[in-house]
Amino acid sequence: MSRKQSIALTRQFLVTRLFPNLNSPKEYDSNQQKDRKHTLTDVFKKTYAVFPNAIDFALVQDPLPPIIVKISQLNWAAAGFSKVSQNIRCTSGQSALATIQKFGEDACFALTNSRRKDYIGIADGVGGWRDRGFDPSVFSSSLMRICKDMANKKQEDPMRLIDDSYNKLLLLNKKKNFQIVGSSTVCILSFEQETGILTTANLGDSGYLIVRNGEIIDRSEKQTHKFNIPKQLAYAPPSLRFIADMPSDAHEKKFVTHPGDLIVTATDGLFDNVPDEVLLQELSYLPHADQIHTQDLERTAKCLASRAHKNALNKSYVSPFALAAKSAGFHYTGGKMDDVTVIVSVVSDLGTEV
Template sequence: MHTCLAFFIIGFLVSTTNGFYSSSDDVIELDSSNFDRLVMQSSDLWFVEFYAPWCGHCQNLAPEWKRVATALKGSVKIGAVDADTHKSLGQQYGISGFPTIKIFGSNKRSPTNYQGGRTADAIVEQALSQLRTIANERLGKRTGGSSGGSSSSGSGEKDTIELTDSNFDSIVIDSEDMWLVEFMAPWCGHCKNLAPEWARAATELKGKVKLGVVDATVHTQLAQRYGVQGFPTIKFFPSGRKDGQAEEYDGGRTSSDIVAWALDKFQANVPAPDVLEITNQAILDDNCAEKQLCIISFLPNILDCQSACRNEHLTMLKNFAENYKRNRWGWLWVEAFRQQKLEDSVGIGGFGYPAQVAINARKGKYVVLKGAFSQMGISSFLKELSAGRLTSPLVPLNGVAEGKLPTIIDSEPWDGQDGTLDIVEDIDLSDINLDDDDSDKMKKVINYRCPKFFQNNFTLSMQSLSVYARLFARAISSTEAEHILFNGLLRLSSSSVHATQSSNSLAITYPSTAIKHAVHLVTVSSGYSSHDNNEYECITKTKRRNSLIEQKPHPSNVYGDDAFFITKHRLGDFLGVADGVGGWREHGIDPSLFSRSLMDACKSLIDNKLIDLNPLTLKELLSKGYKQLLEDKQCIIGSSTACIVALHNEERILHTANLGDSGFVVIRKNTIVHRSQEQQHYFNSPFQLAIHPTIKDPRLIADSPDLASVTSFDVEENDFIVIATDGLWDNLPDATILEEIKQIKVS
């Protein structure tokens, strides 16, 4: 019963949203079977809308289109084509966006694009103007113009330019302007009819496209040069440097036809808008306030993404600006953390860069790119924007008054160079309970390379700082400083207050025994090893968590959210990391419990039940480990990302499975040659395995382990494989990771 009802509801929704128009409307529904008969063989003036049912702009136009059809009933035919269903009809007329309105006038084989507003009044006015033009043509009437056609009387006379054999090259060929040139003969009747239309078009196109006239009976050299054999003949000359070649004009002969054809060329030939850095208020206002949309990209700090990386992003954005230049959008970018009010207004900040938003300044609303900041992800996002088919609605800007844009702080533009790390001379560690001897050494290690951002946000960035410092421990492995650093970080990091030291906690590097001296496996976690606590402690913590669900947790119950495991098996070496989702603290739940339990389950499966290692093994392992947690869901509540890698014992093959924004990189000769693909539902919401209690929270996400990204590839001697949670990837630039890995001595 429930199944049948569900299918019925879905079917009903589909059937009621597929079409905008019905037989009760005055809009004539057109398709491949009736288009030729009703439109092409008709002597009527037709306005035809090509639409798609999912298009938001089409949905907004539908009531206006119905009003137009009713107002013009008996005078102008108003039709509509569902181009999503009848794709061949849309392709026949070059439909690339929705809605597109085509005008089929006297020459049905050369329809023109409607360029006016999308209100009933604007469309009706244009239709009546077209109808008047057709009526005058049939009456043989002219609204003005000289009999010779070289110029036109009235307002258009000064806008058409007479061209001759002697001035043609200097005025047309040597200019940067776009030109339409009519070759005419004074005795030609068609030329006389064209004259007033040509003059009106020249006036409408003023400042965009220039219109000229050549008397081909007098200036015969030009006529021969361009192969003129009949009158009138119209040639198109593009903007910029010209080679003397011309394109044949193939549009209609009314002023609206000429204008529409020329504007299509003009828009196709206009230069792409610049992708500008936001360094002051004027740049944001000029490129957002008066644009339909402005596309703003938030690029990583220069330390996270040096000049080559940033230029790669900018080149990609410039290519998109070129592809979408007809939309007349504004294109802007800003470095992460530079404009905090702007980031706050669109819900971006702290991490997750690069990111992108589209702002509609007139409405004071925005939408965030939820896919990857990549060629494919951005392309999909921009296509949705262009077609008016957004998967997420526009939402109001945060903390910005209506009709305003966020306040911008004046800043220096990027100089195009790589960034350099600031050396922090002093950080007060007096409140940290270290031995006197250890304190000085600890300062040295942290001051070694602590970015200014962490210094300025010290109290808010303990976890990031601890992860940052742990990476350096690998560069001084097996030294006294490493021991000091580990002990110090247990006290320093707010995410490690209750962690207990173990032989494999926090950060480890070692040559893999699977293939002697083949690769080095590195793991980084900002919380616990999966085996830091014994079974009794785990049970005790679980009971404490259950008792805290109904009350706000005390600060002393804040635990590290991450967990990892390392294990050796006859088939190979295995590493895994999991990042517990910190938002569970709001519900009184320890985020680390889920991640630790997941890593425990996976390690146990490897140690006790693993019989084969192939490209799908790790996904199956993740699935089975998750299933164990589900079977014990009365005890374990939470969610986490996860990444597991395995180095085959006999072959130099690395198998990986990654879900969410934890992940790995493979470093070869100080270059990152492989990187896991981050999986995000939307900004700051990674894919995650989850077990949900009866908590009503729209932010709760649960993904299947089947969604884990699986890869297998060869590794080489002395490769380094770094596997870590997002605490590392969000806070360390690649350059720093490479620099520190380079310092590890390979025996």
């Protein structure tokens, strides 16, 4: 491909992908003309708005130079423990997950894709199925395995990915008699390396938060039917009564990230035992964004999982879960013993393309 063709395709990409819905990371300007012809100046300024370090306007002349596209990637590390074994394990992008990772009833995956779209997925199997004779980890791990395989092939947005993966799981049960019985929460994040757009879909009480300059600037919304009963995807024989929500019930968001943003994705075992101020404190020990290495992310993920583990065992600890229980009219003291999965990722600058 020639240089002119590359520039032309880049400009076309920016116009179609950055307009009209990136005036704000959270708002869409309904008055904007859909058929408006955008000038190169418009496109250039939008590119700067997404990746402000990419362009030095002091050097910009007229006519404008070729478009500069900032390329970023999610670097990540995952850690967690099962409430049964309680041994904290860790993995990272250095050893990309060939399959999903399990921490007790939790399951997760991280996919750094060569086609410039990264994925993080996390699911928490509902433990009540164990009382009915089913392993709660089977449903969550099967769902994550299907999600990962589909993300690697189709490059879908999280909402569509959850829907397609759930439907495939149902098909395997009904047509192939796989007997994947159970339910789980699910949270999927996708990251576009060329735009920095993070697209998320969350169903239940697992979730994520985004930290910039030491502050939480965005987070997922917890979805529950009532206290400690999260929304969930499920499958079971018709003879069993169970809670089942639809993929369309997931909450979808888009967010424009900046290089250096930190993203913590976790099951409720972390958020129920570790308050925001402690999360931020642990993240503050990370080096400056452009100096964060995989081992730094591994250390932070392990520390967060360890904090959750320690607090869960403390019968006198005033945990976020205990405070939520009190607000809901229940008496509860101490931490919440649960499986924990946490993935710490950073938006890393890979350089520019022209």
